[in-house]
Amino acid sequence: MPFTKPVVVIDNGSYNIKAGFACDNHPVSIFRTAVGRPKFLKGTYGRTPYEVYVGEDAVARVDELDLNYPVVKGRITHWDDMERVWHHIYYRELKAAPEDRAVLLSCAPATTMKDKVKCCEVFYEALNAPALCVKPQSVLALFGSGFTTGISVGLGHDLTEINPVYAGGSISYANMLTNIAGNEITNFIKHSFRRRGIRLGKQLDDVLEDVKRNYVYVTENGAVKKQDYKKSFTLPDGKTIDVSDESLMAGEMYFQPELVLGKKLTSDVIPIQEAIVTSILKCDSELQPEMYDAIVTYGGMGTMPGLNKRLARELEAIINRPVNVIPTSEAYAVAWLGGAVFAGMAGAKRLWVTKKQFEDQGERIVKNRF
Incomplete structure (x- = not known):
């Protein structure tokens, strides 16, 4: 099955979604997997006209919108909003018609066959895509690093x-x-700030994300030299706070959760x-x-x-x-890069399911290919 135009590669994530073309070496677009609707609707969607915001546009209007995150723990939990996100990718981010290009879609390793079939239905029936391939992020991450095992x-x-x-x-x-996971890191930093009496108001979420992304680190053996331990963070208002404990202990949660969580540690961690x-x-x-x-x-x-x-x-x-x-x-972005690598492999194209094949064979061919 020849593809005349570069394949669209979409890597779904609970926090960010990555999208681009298989001919590129980096995603064209990375944005929050979020959909926002006006708060005044209070769930009465469809009765009055309103505008729906996707990605960073939705997050920037958090005070006036109800935000929904359609991917939770790797699974799509709200299909209508996920369809809006995919639609947004084509028409706002990539500026590409969905009916012109085959799609490689990443999924969580534990994604059910029912959800893979539902992905096919959305891309073929709502977006009119000509062909689709669904691959686990874990496999694509290895491909992106040059390995298959x-x-x-x-x-x-x-x-x-x-x-x-x-x-x-x-x-x-x-x-x-x-x-x-990252969410537990955020909560740990938040509770640490609260315990220290640090109140940030509306700035809290942005500060937490900044500290988590740019200040948290992992030591080689659980210890750190005194001169390397001190970490300071400058708030948007110019005030400086110490984040030394948060930066060190947040990373240790992955390796020594009992040390960081103490009595809050549960048996499933x-x-x-x-x-x-x-x-x-x-x-x-x-x-x-x-x-x-x-x-x-x-x-x-x-x-x-x-x-x-x-x-x-x-x-x-x-x-x-x-x-x-x-x-x-x-x-x-390594899982997305693995998707771009896989989409360019000569033997990979036989693993795509075309729209006609899905219409003719339905769930059976999805099980065989994916």
Whole structure:
């Protein structure tokens, strides 16, 4: 099935969505996965005319809009809003007609077949796309790092998911969740500020996001030199606050949650290094050595300084052998890049489902291809 124009690659995320063309080496657009409607509607949608805002436009009007986030923990929970987001990508961000281009759509490793079929319905019936391929983000992250076998460690906004991949196929029965993600980091910093009496009002969300993205780091062994420990943050009003504890301890949540959470620690929270080892042990014994040779971290929290070195150190201490944690400067976009790589592979085009094939065979061909 020849594609006459570059494939559109869309990487769905709970916090941000990335979109662009397979011929590019970086997404054209990255924006918040959010949809906003006027608060005065109070749920009475459709009775009076109103404007719907998507992405950064919606977030900028948070005081006057009810915001909805259609992707929660990797799953699409509001299909009408997700359709609006995809529509926005084509007509506002990419300036491309959906009927002209095949689409590669990323999904969470645990996405159900029912949801994949629903994606086909939206793209074929509402957007009139000619062909669609749905691939797990974990597989694409490995592709984007130059591997087809290994462990994908997705550090997202509301989900940290470990997924083994062998020869380009997801081993879904070995998936693991740590139940510590970017959202828990944000809450930790927020509660720390509150405990210290720091009140920021409407600036709070922006400050929390800035501290999380630019100040949180991971030490190599859980310790830090005094001169490197001090971190100061300048608020929008010019006042300076100390964020040393928050910067250090937030990153430690992934590796030592019991140290940071204390009595708030629940039984379902697992240190990331233990979750990775458990996930690999669930795989067939002959595959396990290969998994340690390519460990790829991706997602927004995958950009934390020091993360990969610490992860390698912790894993080697458990299994007593070298591991290969793949460094990348663009962990937030590596799954999208893997999608662009996959879309350009000669043999990949047979994995797309065309609109006509879906109309003729329905759910059966989705199960076969995806």
